[in-house]
Amino acid sequence: MIFITLILGKTIGFLCRVFHFGSGGTWPGHVALRFYPGFLNDKGMSPSRGVVLVSGTNGKTTVTKMVSHVLRKKGFLVTTNASGANLENGLASAIILSQPLLSKKRPNYFVLEVDEFTLPIVLEKLKPTTVVLLNISRDQLDRYGETDLILERWEYSLRLSAVPYIVLDKSLEYFRKLSFSENTVVLDFNEISDEKFPEDLSSLFYSKNLKAALAVLLNLGVPSDESLQHLSDFQAAYGRGEVLIFGGKIFHIFLAKNPASLSNNLRFFEERKDSFNAALFILNDNIPDGRDVSWIYDVSPRLILSACGEEKIFISGKRCYDMAVRLKYAGLDVREENVSPSLQKIRSVITADSSICNVAVFPNYSAMLEFRKLMLGRKIL
Amino acid sequence: MKGLVVGHLYPDELNLYGDNGNVEVVAARCVERGIKCEVIDVGVGKVSSYPGLGEVNLLFMGGGPDSSQKSVYEDFLIEKKEFVSDYVYSGKVGLFVCGSYQLLGEFYRSADGSELKGLGIFNAHTVHFGKNKSRCIGNVRAVLSETITADPVFKNVDFLGPHIFGFENHGGRTYLGSDAVPFAKVTHGHGNNSEDGTEGLLLGNCVGTYFHGPLLAKNPHLADYLIAKALGVSELPKLDDKLSIASYTASKKLR
Numbered sequence: 274m275i276f277i278t279l280i281l282g283k284t285i286g287f288l289c290r291v292f293h294f295g296s297g298g299t300w301p302g303h304v305a306l307r308f309y310p311g312f313l314n315d316k317g318m319s320p321s322r323g324v325v326l327v328s329g330t331n332g333k334t335t336v337t338k339m340v341s342h343v344l345r346k347k348g349f350l351v352t353t354n355a356s357g358a359n360l361e362n363g364l365a366s367a368i369i370l371s372q373p374l375l376s377k378k379r380p381n382y383f384v385l386e387v388d389e390f391t392l393p394i395v396l397e398k399l400k401p402t403t404v405v406l407l408n409i410s411r412d413q414l415d416r417y418g419e420t421d422l423i424l425e426r427w428e429y430s431l432r433l434s435a436v437p438y439i440v441l442d443k444s445l446e447y448f449r450k451l452s453f454s455e456n457t458v459v460l461d462f463n464e465i466s467d468e469k470f471p472e473d474l475s476s477l478f479y480s481k482n483l484k485a486a487l488a489v490l491l492n493l494g495v496p497s498d499e500s501l502q503h504l505s506d507f508q509a510a511y512g513r514g515e516v517l518i519f520g521g522k523i524f525h526i527f528l529a530k531n532p533a534s535l536s537n538n539l540r541f542f543e544e545r546k547d548s549f550n551a552a553l554f555i556l557n558d559n560i561p562d563g564r565d566v567s568w569i570y571d572v573s574p575r576l577i578l579s580a581c582g583e584e585k586i587f588i589s590g591k592r593c594y595d596m597a598v599r600l601k602y603a604g605l606d607v608r609e610e611n612v613s614p615s616l617q618k619i620r621s622v623i624t625a626d627s628s629i630c631n632v633a634v635f636p637n638y639s640a641m642l643e644f645r646k647l648m649l650g651r652k653i654l
Numbered sequence: 655m656k657g658l659v660v661g662h663l664y665p666d667e668l669n670l671y672g673d674n675g676n677v678e679v680v681a682a683r684c685v686e687r688g689i690k691c692e693v694i695d696v697g698v699g700k701v702s703s704y705p706g707l708g709e710v711n712l713l714f715m716g717g718g719p720d721s722s723q724k725s726v727y728e729d730f731l732i733e734k735k736e737f738v739s740d741y742v743y744s745g746k747v748g749l750f751v752c753g754s755y756q757l758l759g760e761f762y763r764s765a766d767g768s769e770l771k772g773l774g775i776f777n778a779h780t781v782h783f784g785k786n787k788s789r790c791i792g793n794v795r796a797v798l799s800e801t802i803t804a805d806p807v808f809k810n811v812d813f814l815g816p817h818i819f820g821f822e823n824h825g826g827r828t829y830l831g832s833d834a835v836p837f838a839k840v841t842h843g844h845g846n847n848s849e850d851g852t853e854g855l856l857l858g859n860c861v862g863t864y865f866h867g868p869l870l871a872k873n874p875h876l877a878d879y880l881i882a883k884a885l886g887v888s889e890l891p892k893l894d895d896k897l898s899i900a901s902y903t904a905s906k907k908l909r
Contacts, residue, residue, distance in 0.1 A: 411670070421721050558908075564793065565821045567866045570675025594901035598871055599675070601897055602682045609896055 275317045278309040282369035298356035302365030312365055313398040318372070320352065324383040324399050325489055326392065328427075329407025331534045332482040333359065333386035334510045336405060339486035341384045343495060346503040349381040355510070359388040361395060382493075389423050393430035403492055404431065405462075405485055406441040406448065410533040411568060424451065431457070440488045442481065462488035469501060479537055512641040517648045520624030522632055524553075526644065529635040530562065532571035539572070542633050543580040551623060551632045552581045554600065555616065555640035556590040562637045566592045574603035581605055585629065588612045589619040590640045616647055657690030658884055661710035663734070663754070664718070665695045667726045671823060673716030673751050675868035679877050680712060687891050689881075698729045701737045711884040713741055713860075717753030727770070730757060735773055742775050747884040748860035751869065755854065755862030756780045756826055776855050776862055777831030778846075787827070793908040794822045794843030794865065796853045801835055802879065810889045811878040817841075818873045819905035820865030828864075830855060837861050842909075859883050872905060874898040 282301035289300050305312050312318070327337045334357050341353040354367035364385050371380060387395060389409065396404075406427065409420050428451045431439060435454040443449055443461035453459060465484040483504075490500045509515050512528045527542065529535035542549070558564050577600060586605050588597045593614050601607045613619050623629055636644050642652040662677050677693055684691035696704050717723070730738075738758070742748060756762050760777070762770040765784025772779075796818050802808050803816045818838060827847035830836060836846070837854030845853035845864065854863035861880075863869060870877035874895055882890050 421719050564791075565671065565823065565866070567672035567675070567821055567868060570672030570678065570868050570871065571669065574678055592904075594897060594904050595872075597897045598901045602675075602678055602871065604682075607897060609900075612897065612900075 274309055275312075275315055276374075278305045278312055279369055279372055279374055281305060281308055282366070283374065286366070286370050298354070298358035299360070299362045299366055301369045302358075302362035302367075305369055306362060306365050313361070313368075313395065318368060319400070320380040320383050322349070322381040323402035323493070324385070325403045325405065325493075326385055326387045326395070326399065326401045327405040327407065327485075327489075328387045328389055328392045329405070330389065330410045330531060331537070332407045332479065332485070333357075335479075335482045335513055336407065336486045336489075337384055337386040338510045339483065339504060339507060340489050341382075342507055343486070343490055343500045343503040344382055344384065344493070347495065350378070351382045351384055352380040353384045354386060357386065357510075359386045360391050364391075364395060364399070390426070393426045396430050396434040396436065400434075401436055403438040403440060403489055404436045405489055406439065407481070407485055408442060408445060408533070409447065411531055411571065420447075428452065438492055440485060440492065442485070460488055460492060464488075465491075465497065469498070471501070471505070479541075512636075512645065517645070519620070519648055522624055522629055524632045524634050524644075524648070525549075526634045526636065526641060528638065528641050529554075530637040530641075532568050535569075535572050535635060536576060538635060539576050539580040543576070546580060546584065549584060549631045549633050551585040551587060551626075551629045553587040553589070553619065553623065553632055553634045553636075554596050555588075555634065555636035555644060556592045556596040557637055557640045557643070558592050559639040562639050566595050569596060569599045577603035577605065584633075585626070586611060587619050587623055587632075589614060589616045590636070616643060620647065656709070657692065658684045658881060659706070659709045659711050660691065660693045661696055661707055661713045662693055663696050663713065663715035663738075664698075664722075664726050664730075665716075666697060667722040668716040668718035668754060670716065670718050670722075670752070671821070671866035672868045672871075673866060676716070676749060676751070676870040676877075677714055679868065679870040679874070680881055683874070683877055683881060683893065686893055689885070696734075698726060698733075700733055707737065710741070711746055711886075712880060713738070713746065713748040715749075715754035716751045717755075723753050723757075727757075731771065731773065738773060739775050742857060742860045745858045746860075747880050749869070749880065750860070750862045751866065752824055752864055755864065756828060758862055759828065760831075762826060776857060777834040778828050778855055778862070779831075780826040780828045782826045789823065789825045790827070790844035790848055790864070791823045792821070792843055793905075794820050794840065794845065794853070795906070796820075796838035796840045796843075796845065796865075798838050798876070799836060799856055801856055802837075805879075807882050807888050808879050811882050812875045813892070813895065814873070814875040814899070814902055817906070818865065818869070818876060819902065819908070820863075820867040820869055820872055822864045823866060824864050828855075837863050871898075872902065874902070 282305040286301040341351045352371040435456045440460045441448045444463045462485045487497045515526045517524045527538035597612045646652045681691045758776045759772045760779040762780045798816045835856045836852035837856045840853045
């Protein structure tokens with residue numbers, strides 16, 4: 274059964290790539306799960322050493338990439354969903370595409386980022402050794418209801434499945450309130466010392482992400498010094514601090530998909546604003562983003578002004594006018610001619626401006642994919 | 655003119671879906687016109703511990719996640735009831751969004767049948783049907799009540815017309831009492847209960863509504879109407895609203 278499912282999944286993945294039908298990040302898993310719904314539970318697929326699942330509103334992709342990066346450098350075979358497809362079909366796709374067909378060799382680890390609402394569903398199937406809970410904040414509330422509900426579901430399902438290790442941030446009150454099975458060891462990643470964090474890593478990736486990754490690795494037997502060494506050549510996950518060059522301008526992408534991530538990125542940007550001359554905000558309201566863009570008002574207007582007050586402002590995306598109004602109320606100098614739903618048009622305006630060299634780009638999720646598509650010809654990897 | 659004095663109830667606890675943006679918008683629209691604007695944040699505790707509340711001419715309260723609403727519920731019912739009732743009945747301007755709109759009503763009945771008492775100022779009650787009925791979520795459009803559109807002040811400050819746009823996201827469904835005036839009539843979306851086409855409630859110059867967006871950012875003409883009513887003026891200087899108008903126009907097409 275597994276063999277046929279793998280062939281099926283891999284064929285779909287191959288077709289996706291050949292015909293440029295999606296990125297191949299979800300379809301193989303989607304079809305495989307239709308064909309064999311028990312695929313994820315199948316013991317024949319489980320890795321030899323363990324499964325790490327990373328969930329939370331912000332930082333999943335980065336932490337997942339950090340942990341996989343270090344484990345791979347240590348010579349382990351790691352299956353991960355680097356594309357960020359983190360629903361059940363994305364997890365299945367990652368597993369299918371990384372499994373060699375004609376070899377008995379199994380991966381050592383699965384290190385997977387998992388969507389907040391998918392986590393409870395896959396706990397029983399993937400039987401993780403370690404679950405990382407990064408944070409929970411408002412993101413796509415129109416899809417999910419409220420953050421309380423997510424926490425409730427996490428607590429319930431994690432207690433039920435008695436995961437051996439949970440790594441979380443105890444400095445967050447809402448996490449301290451959770452109670453888990455007595456067989457579960459809860460580790461506080463906030464206890465990891467950031468003294469030895471190299472400047473570029475901790476600032477760019479928000480030191481909490483680094484702490485979480487180190488805590489997981491420590492739990493898997495990798496001392497933090499060693500992990501940091503392996504991370505010295507770590508590259509940002511796509512769209513998270515990634516740098517793209519076009520028309521002589523340098524675009525730095527800072528995924529800003531909810532109030533917490535936009536605020537974090539604005540704070541990061543504020544410290545470096547002298548090296549930038551322009552900021553480009555791109556706001557969409559596609560299904561993966563959430564249809565509700567009200568959250569842009571949950572970011573402090575003072576922060577927006579202090580971070581971007583001296584930059585040239587450009588705005589695009591389906592909801593560019595909502596963003597334009599928001600930034601204007603925060604006190605930014607928003608020019609009508611610099612606002613357009615057409616990303617291509619705004620890019621031309623930017624490239625035509627000789628005074629601009631470095632542009633900070635703040636897109637939400639589908640906007641980030643669109644921007645990469647425009648710049649690189651592909652959305653994801 | 656003494657200017658706008660905004661009383662902002664529970665800004666830290668009830669700040670879901672960008673609702674605090676409403677305060678930012680009225681403040682910015684006053685400042686741009688050279689009208690003084692002061693915001694008094696009112697948190698948990700006795701009303702007397704917040705000096706200057708007597709000067710408030712625009713009272714605002716948003717909604718929050720269940721846990722935050724629970725945390726201020728007692729305080730609101732015990733410490734703030736008298737102040738809020740006196741305020742609303744005095745005919746001053748108020749805006750209560752989502753959770754706070756529900757709290758100003760008679761009661762909130764949960765899916766398990768338990769009832770939370772409200773302030774009983776708004777002649778309306780809210781019922782949560784649990785899993786039997788899905789949440790009311792999505793872009794929403796409505797036409798303002800004639801009580802507002804027929805007001806000469808609205809006619810003076812209006813530059814966009816009777817339509818308002820927003821985003822709603824509520825599990826509870828609100829039913830108005832027989833003599834209650836709805837704030838608006840829904841043309842797309844759910845409104846109060848997705849049954850009778852009503853949206854929100856209007857009592858004197860106080861509005862209860864399910865519109866997030868935030869409401870006053872998406873509907874700047876309504877923001878100006880509330881500012882003018884609060885200041886007791888019949889006209890306001892026009893602002894450069896090109897971007898707001900573009901956003902308002904784009905909202906017409908949102909599904």
